[in-house]
Amino acid sequence: xxxxxxQGAPGALDMxxxxxxxxxxxxxxxxxxxxxxxxxxxxxxxxxxxRNAGGFWDGIHxxxxxxxxxxxxxSGKLMLLPAHLAHxxxxxxxxxxxxxxxxxxxxxxxxxxxxxxTRGLARFPLLIPLFRRIMDIMRAVPEIVIALVLIFxxxxxxxxxxxxxAFHTGGALGKLFSEVNENADTKPLDxxxxxxxxxxxxxxxxxxxxxxxxxxxxxxxxxxxxxxxSAILGFVGAGGIGYELKNAMSWGQGKFDEAAAIFLLxxxxxxxxxxxxxxxxxxxxxGRPVS
Amino acid sequence: xxxxxxxxxxxxxxxxxxxxxxIALPVAILAYLAYIAVAFDVPGLAERARLDNARTLVADSxxxxxxxxxxxxxxxxxxxxxxxxxxxxxxxAPPAWVSREGDMTVIDLGHGHVVTYTPDGLxxxxxxxxxxxxxxxxxxxxxxxxxxDLPDWISLSKNRLAITTDAGRVSLTRNRTEVxxxxxxxxxxxxxxxxxxxxxSLAEIAxxxxxxxxxxxxxxxxxxxxxxxxxxxxxxxWAIFETILxxxxxxxxxxxxxxxxxxxxxxxxxxxxxxxxxxxxxxDFLRGVDGLIWTIVLSRAFGPGPMTGALAILTTDxxxxxxxxxxxxxxxxxxxxxxxxxxxxxxxxxxxxxxxPQITPVLLSQVLYYLESNTRSATIIGAITxxxxxxxxxxxxxTQKDWEEVTYYxxxxxxxxxxxxxxxxxxxxxxxxxxxx
Numbered sequence: 039x040x041x042x043x044x045q046g047a048p049g050a051l052d053m054x055x056x057x058x059x060x061x062x063x064x065x066x067x068x069x070x071x072x073x074x075x076x077x078x079x080x081x082x083x084x085x086x087x088x089r090n091a092g093g094f095w096d097g098i099h100x101x102x103x104x105x106x107x108x109x110x111x112x113s114g115k116l117m118l119l120p121a122h123l124a125h126x127x128x129x130x131x132x133x134x135x136x137x138x139x140x141x142x143x144x145x146x147x148x149x150x151x152x153x154x155x156t157r158g159l160a161r162f163p164l165l166i167p168l169f170r171r172i173m174d175i176m177r178a179v180p181e182i183v184i185a186l187v188l189i190f191x192x193x194x195x196x197x198x199x200x201x202x203x204a205f206h207t208g209g210a211l212g213k214l215f216s217e218v219n220e221n222a223d224t225k226p227l228d229x230x231x232x233x234x235x236x237x238x239x240x241x242x243x244x245x246x247x248x249x250x251x252x253x254x255x256x257x258x259x260x261x262x263x264x265x266x267x268s269a270i271l272g273f274v275g276a277g278g279i280g281y282e283l284k285n286a287m288s289w290g291q292g293k294f295d296e297a298a299a300i301f302l303l304x305x306x307x308x309x310x311x312x313x314x315x316x317x318x319x320x321x322x323x324x325g326r327p328v329s
Numbered sequence: 330x331x332x333x334x335x336x337x338x339x340x341x342x343x344x345x346x347x348x349x350x351x352i353a354l355p356v357a358i359l360a361y362l363a364y365i366a367v368a369f370d371v372p373g374l375a376e377r378a379r380l381d382n383a384r385t386l387v388a389d390s391x392x393x394x395x396x397x398x399x400x401x402x403x404x405x406x407x408x409x410x411x412x413x414x415x416x417x418x419x420x421x422a423p424p425a426w427v428s429r430e431g432d433m434t435v436i437d438l439g440h441g442h443v444v445t446y447t448p449d450g451l452x453x454x455x456x457x458x459x460x461x462x463x464x465x466x467x468x469x470x471x472x473x474x475x476x477x478d479l480p481d482w483i484s485l486s487k488n489r490l491a492i493t494t495d496a497g498r499v500s501l502t503r504n505r506t507e508v509x510x511x512x513x514x515x516x517x518x519x520x521x522x523x524x525x526x527x528x529x530s531l532a533e534i535a536x537x538x539x540x541x542x543x544x545x546x547x548x549x550x551x552x553x554x555x556x557x558x559x560x561x562x563x564x565x566x567w568a569i570f571e572t573i574l575x576x577x578x579x580x581x582x583x584x585x586x587x588x589x590x591x592x593x594x595x596x597x598x599x600x601x602x603x604x605x606x607x608x609x610x611x612x613d614f615l616r617g618v619d620g621l622i623w624t625i626v627l628s629r630a631f632g633p634g635p636m637t638g639a640l641a642i643l644t645t646d647x648x649x650x651x652x653x654x655x656x657x658x659x660x661x662x663x664x665x666x667x668x669x670x671x672x673x674x675x676x677x678x679x680x681x682x683x684x685x686p687q688i689t690p691v692l693l694s695q696v697l698y699y700l701e702s703n704t705r706s707a708t709i710i711g712a713i714t715x716x717x718x719x720x721x722x723x724x725x726x727x728t729q730k731d732w733e734e735v736t737y738y739x740x741x742x743x744x745x746x747x748x749x750x751x752x753x754x755x756x757x758x759x760x761x762x763x764x765x766x
Contacts, residue, residue, distance in 0.1 A: 086634070098630070135365060187735070284622070309615050
């Protein structure tokens, strides 16, 4: 008994030493990482602050000045608010339509691209890397780039925004869809192939029923994102509620009640579609209605 | 027997419902698209579309033109790339294809096309067509040796003669004679004309004789490239950095603000229902008031610049992160916290050793994912608030002529986003693997 203790102790001590050394080293690394991170944040903050027109500490006092002004003006003209809401409602519909169509078109594009770039499903297995790169590039293009260029060619309006968002959506959804496709069971495909089904038929009858709920769930999530994107693109000239907001803002002081109506509409729409989409997503992923 | 019959009816009903859906869904989508085509006035688009704009854009993105213009009042001839002051050749050193002989200027457009500026007009030798001679005078305007039957690449009126061939474009008015010659590539991308390194290859600069007596070749070349007044490489690099900075500060700041708030919004950490409810509504509010509105509100307080963009991203994402983090916190395993608690650890240590290690991988991977997506958002927000590459892009597009710069910025933005995508993916994979081992 005494023997084992005297023999075991040095080993245990070694192990403990080793463990403590390991822990110290890990702590040192985490400490260094933390210091680097804090230094990056702090210096980044200072740089951004220097480059800004107004400094952070000056601005922080004024942060509520604009909202207060908007609220004051609106409450002074509360009678006009329903009329404003009714007036700007069609442009809200346009913004939502842009988001919906681009989700639809982008979803279709993404579906085709994802099927073409999933191993085991692809029509041309050799071209898988090509289609993947295409999706990467589509995903990397910020909507504003395409929108601004298309506004130059097609003129302002909803179509440039729609194309821009659909293009990006195609890449983004394509990537998510191909992750879904990878988990699809290939047995139905073998079955379909054995009876002579074409590639299109195999995809439509063999893959789609398996992946449709996940596709829909991702598309709904994307729809939420796209509503925000289409509102922003409106601000750079692509129609919809964002365009109206830009105009309302440019009227300046005294007309902020219009801006307030647009803020309300946009806020309401985003919250509404967030709720609806998360409700349906829960239903889709859990396979039953949530109470 | 009755049971099977009932089942059969049920199955038949199910199948017919599915069949209905299979037909109804495409019909509904088509109907919606048709409505959109009308609502967005797609048929009218063909009329409004400016295909000439598209042509300029495409041509400009891979080629450039050099203007040779003669002021017909003073007789002065200038040669300038894209007609810009910064790209103007010195009067005594025009490019090799322009030569001066007295008050004549001979411009060789290549492939046998030669334009000569005479004191009172021009001549243009077009291979396969003949010599076009045109004169201008105060009294009679523009006159040319052309009949009434003009080919479609020439237009002639009393005020103006315009000729467009494969070799270039010529225009003649009373005040001004101009020739545009097109070249492939982006003009003066590395050095402008006033730099001693213009027209020298990389090998010559690196290994050849010293071109500028005051500076070492590589140092001087780098300085001149970096300070190129036409392409402003230094400013563009700074703008890219500013955009990434906006995304970084916004994302990380949001994560830092959202984490403590998420504890207050998670059921298993905050027993007080009203507090939880309040914090959650704050998250919903931050998310619901879109980034666009935050950008506008904040730029009112802070003025244009990267700080405003970073704060707009920070505000919106605090809402998103708060929601995701509190959901992650509600899923933590309570046993680890109990284990730490059983050693008599105080509350803070319990969180540090019982909770944080469990949620770090989830949190970090979400934060990294947002970092990539926010690089794109920062481009757009920059275009609105005025900061970063988004601002440069909108400025270049507004001028409607520097499409080669637009192309340059677009390529840089794509590279930037793909780099951030790659980086965030790499770190996320590292994190997940590190978490497992």
